[in-house]
Amino acid sequence: MRVLLVTGRLAYPVVKEAAASASTVAVDVIMADVGVAAFVTPKLLEPLIADKKDDYDLILVTGLCGSDFSKLEEKLGVKIRLGPKHAYDIPLALKYADKIEFSHKISACQLLSDVKRDSALKDFERIEADAEPAFMLKGVKVGGGSTMKVMAEVVDATRLSDVDLIRKIDSYASADIIDLGIPLESSPDAVRHAVKVARSATFKPISVDTLIPEYLEAGIEAGANLILSLEGSNMxxxxxxxxxxxxxxxxIPDDESLGSLIRNVExxxxxxxxxxxxDPVLSPIGHGVAEAVCRYRDFHRLYPDVPIFFGAGNVTELMDADSIGVNAMLAGIAMEVGASVLFTTEASQKSAGGAEELKKACMMMALAKHRKGSPKDLGIDLLVIKEKRPRRDIVEPGTLVEAKKHKIQLDPRGSFNIWIDGGRIYAKNGDITVVGTDAESILHTIVDRGLVSLLDHAGYLQAELKKAELAIRFHRTYLQDDKF
Known part of the structure; x- marks a missing residue:
């Protein structure tokens, strides 16, 4: 296959360098008479390629282009499609140039990202479908060759109102199993009621989490699918x-020792x-986590057919670090020690979204294990803040002007009160509240309704609304005018 890459003066050296790494297709690079490649238009491109159209099977312009090249493609009889937005994605795009159909509207990097993600999800589904479990838990495969599952705990479930209990269960959409944490000062009736409400709220397996025999009996009577936990006092x-x-x-063991766990299992x-x-019991960092991991490894070697419970939440809740990377690492350790169910909570603000993070981490580990490699370049990832590769934005700076603030004037159309709730952003001005899920649509609505009259105010709103949007994405709280 023969491919022509079209770029501008500024990006030409970078694109040339990226194209040189292509090995699966023949590729050339041509420079348009424009500084920034995003400004290439069909009118500018036509004379540049008219006499070369028969030499290539595919012509790629930068994915940053806003022009529609479909009519020029039809006129010249050669495919003209959007390539990647950034030069570092060119090698990947060229690798797939003869395998997928690039788009007139979607950049190649986004298209390839979707293809890789869809392929990863299908592989994961196939791995799980073909697996033989140790046992089934209300339709969920546990242990054996099945993938690791996530159990998410509703802390102090019997203290919650029915509405709050259902809301919390709904928030655990990524979890495979819902665990009802029962506080010491509960009652059998409260346990039965919580299980009944939980069963009405989800088709997922429900576990009752307590050591008190009366509460466990009440949970079993109410139809719990799993009991957490048995040990010497209630066995x-x-x-x-x-x-x-x-x-x-x-x-679980009576004293966190391997011998005690073996005795209780037997x-x-x-x-x-x-x-x-x-459950060999995963200790928090600073309290013997390394020894605990060795316990998991040793138990799995002695009882390879017994599914293992891995309390990831013991680590994430007692560590002041972003839970995303911690959960990824814990899932990798869990995979290596043969764990089947990973347990987590979202008891604190810092661990919000942990169940979703852990589920994605489990998927990554299943794919890595199946492909006999590391959990990278899988098509799915947990890169939320940091990026895999640096992007190089090549621009002409023009005349440089030092930035400085000026005194802000109050907008005669009024001020806004901004907050978030339930995954939505609210912006209130007088008796009108604009609500949505993204900053851009809310700002557009504010402008369209004439609720802002000063450019300063519009810029301020955009910045605050974007902070609110990011707060939702990162499971953070949002406070207007506060640092993010």
Missing amino acids: ERIAPLVAKKDIPVVV RARELGVKHILA
């Missing part, structure tokens, strides 16, 4: 009931429990 009373109902259980088996998730 003799609860294990026979679990065995009779054939309910899976999480078994005792649960003696009492007829068939489906066990063994």
Whole structure:
């Protein structure tokens, strides 16, 4: 396949360098008489390629172009499509040049990103569909060859109103299993009610999380699908009931030792429990996390067929670091020690969105394991703040003017109060409140309705609305005029 890359004067050396790395297609680079490649138009491009159209199968202009080249393509009889927005994506685009159909409207980098992500998701679904589990938990495969699942805890579930409990369960859309954390000062009736509400709110498996026998019995009676947890203090009373109902259980040690866990697992088996998730207990950093990981590894070597429970939330909740990278690393460790279910909470603001992060991390690890490689270049990732490769924006600076502030005037059309709630942004001016999910559409609505009259004010609103949008994306709180 023969490809021609069209660029401008400024980007020509960079594009030339990127094109030189192509190995699957024959590629040339041509420079249009324009400084910035994004300003290439069909009128400018036609005389540049008219006598070369028969030499190429595909002509790629930068994905930053706003022009429509479809009519010129039809006139010249050669494909003219949008390439990547940035030069660093050119090698990837050329790699797929003879495999996919590039677009007149969508940049090649976005198109390839979608293709890779869709391929990754299909691979993940195929891995899970073909897997043989250790057991099924209300339609969810657990252990065996199945992928790691995420269990998300609703902390102090019996203290919540029905509305708040349902809202919290709904927020765990990415989780595979919903865990109801039961506080010590609860009651059997409260446990039964919480399980009933949870079962009405989701088709996902529901677990009851407590050591108190009366609460566990109430959870089983109400239809819980999993019991968390069995250990020495409740084993003799609860294990026979679990065995009779054939309910899976999480078994924990009495003293966080491997020997204690083994004794409890064996005792649960003696009492007829068939489906066990063994929890060697993941200690927080600073409290023996390395030793805990070794415990997981050693248990898995001794009991390779017993699914393992991995308490990732024990680490994320007790660490002042962004949870995204922490969850990715924990999922990788969990995969290597043979874990089947990863447990997390969103008990604090810093861990908000943790279930979604952990689920994506589990998908990444499943793909990496299947492809026998590292969790990179998979098509899905957890890169939210940082980027994989640097982008080089090549512009002509023109005349430089030093920036400085001037005194802000109050807008005669009034001021705005901005806040976020439930994943939406609200901007109130007088008796009108504009609501939406992205800064641009809210600002456009404000302008269209004549609610702003000063450029300063419009610029301020755009900055604040964008902060609000990012706060939602990053699961942060937002306070108007506060630093982000």
